[in-house]
Amino acid sequence: SIKASMDNSALLRQGWKTLWTNPFYWTRNAIKSFQDIGKTIGGKNVVDEVILTIFKSPNSFTAEDIVEIACHGGILITQRVFEEILNAGAKPSGPGEFTMRAFLNKKIDLTQAEAIQDLISAKNKFALKAASNQLQGCLSNEIKSFQKVLIDIAAILEVSLDFPEEGLDAIETKSLIDNMKNILNSMQKLSDTFEDGKVIKDGVSICIVGSVNVGKSSLMNAILKKDRAIVTDISGRYVFSIWKDGIDIQIARSFDFGQTWTTIVPALGAGTLPQIVTDSSGRYVFAIWVDGTDIQTARSSDFGQTWSASTNLGGGLVPQIVTDNSGRYVFAIWD
Template sequence: MYIDDTIAAIATAPGEGGIGIVRISGKKSLDIADNIFKSVSGKKIKEYNPRTLIYGNILEEEKIIDEVLVAYMKAPYTYTKEDIIEINCHGGFLSVKKILELVLKKGARLAGPGEFTKRAFLNGRIDLSQAEAVIDIIRAKTDLSYNIAQNQLEGNLSSEIRKLRNKVTAILAHIEVSIDFPDEDIEHLTYETLYNKSKELKEDIIKLYETSETGKIMRDGLKTVIVGKPNVGKSSLLNAILKESRAIVTDIPGTTRDVIEEFVSIKGIPLKIIDTAGIRETEDLVEKIGVEKSKEFFEKADLIILVLDASRELSSEDIDILNNIKDKQAIVLINKIDLPSKLDEQKIKEYINKDRVIKISAIQRTGIDKLEDEIASMVYKGDVSQKDSVMITNVRHKDALGKAINSINDAIRSIEDNMPLDFVEVDFKNIWDYLGEVSGDTVSEDLLDTIFRDFCIGK
């Protein structure tokens, strides 16, 4: 499905740099480039072998715009499976802008967000899950999240989906044979076989689906909120985790008045750590706004880290927070263990599992390794390891697999009730379609537009 028009965009980040790239894709790419580029040898680009870097200048009416290297890549062996030209110029804002404007003037149009990758999908070079992996690679914040995205780009998720769809195809073939040849013995065998194959397929889909929670964290980061009363050591904890003095630390309650956000990698897990203002009653207007923000983040967090002061007795504010984290993913840190203890630890364990209560000294970085181990344990839950080759990281994929599981449950109920095979066939066709949504085999144009609009223009 080759697209008729030719697109162009700046493929490098804006600002100063060693090099800037203007990318052109489409059937007019070579003609446009030959029209504005003059090699030092005097030869046209088409006279060189494809994939050769050609030195010369970009000209507008004989005026040199920039000194460049041009690469011509011939279809179909390119990223988009179309002819591609890449103009490597000096990495300044004006140089790439002027070259792009000239390319557009000569007949290309400005590419939309992610349109190069969209064309790679539409032209069959990659499937939709691989296309989505491209943006995951760009946005990866840890080595592990990068490896998972790279794994998906290589087609490992596509391969798993293809295996599942092949199983659905085999089941559908079995059903259609039974419908076409409704012999009583065959039908009895069909229901028994269908039940066993359906249960096996369900287990395979669920196994993939259950990686989604961990996968989403690897892709988007674990939103982790540090909460507690003023002056319990929240900012000291943030500094200890980051291994730098990011937050101001004083003995004055209410020092942190706004929300501080930082990304950090803990055992390969990207954490979006949010240090909030101390939760307490206050008449200070600015601090009061900070406290309200803290409560908002508290409700939206994936993980809550409550910091308590070992040198002080539990207060009513501490008890209120403990009550609020009962049914949430939370860890309680007893900080300042280097000071004489006045805290009733048994009381804390009435609200939270004792394994989630960790003693630390944020100032001395004592116990921080135990906190990191517990966070890793909570994310992986023993079910998913870093060595798993395929992981669902995308909410869209999770939703499609969830729908497939619902359909297979409907199919199993129909089989158990000995419903006509036509009903069962409908459920399995739905499963086929839902699995196809992951790879893009069954997807609407509107959904494609939604997916690719989050991409940068030049990708």
């Protein structure tokens, strides 16, 4: 869908103001003939049939008058509708502009504005839930509760300073101290959740360490439930990655410690459960995978630039391949 803020004077001059007569406006030929909206959008050529939904101030997300145009989901259709709206005088919004307007119009606070980006970029269900809770104002409400308690404490202290003759008896003093301790403890607990929240949002980086060809890639694939492996020569300069892409086995290589990558074309062939190994220099590289019920293997002797035709080793599953530091001796096993 496409959102348009109705503070745009050019759109208002073209008659879009009449949209506000109905909370929900629908027309079978909305882009074909916007006669009751003003000047025809799209000329005589039908672009699409759309639904227009009206969000009137101050109840919209940004607290401004907004119209949302729901067109069909094709990229070309959306682009054409967008072009016609721009031709009518609208301006494209900048990144995060609607969120910024909502913040400036006090519809959301800064923590909720940040939560919108966290919601969009969430990588797992826990990050999604945390961002949703923050967007609903859970963090904001907790901070506001701290502010209220602190303001109450500050007011009592100011009164005692302005009117010292009234004074604070021992019971009131103890209660005040207890309240301050409680609020400090609560604030510290909230602060302590920062690291947990960072892990939920960004995840954790782990390193699987072990000798050459002991099954590090197999362990990684078992954890991630993906068919992917990566190996390097002893210096780390030459890096090779193998994975399942659709039905094909793809290999990519890097000659600069993994900074830039080149995918080998064509793919090695169709298959699953790929594994890859290299000798200590990175010159000799060996791949193994399953094609249907057969074990296939291929080799490269020029740092992964070109590959031999695959060799069928026979029927089997879950293959593993290892080589020595020279690349002269290569061993394959499978179930």
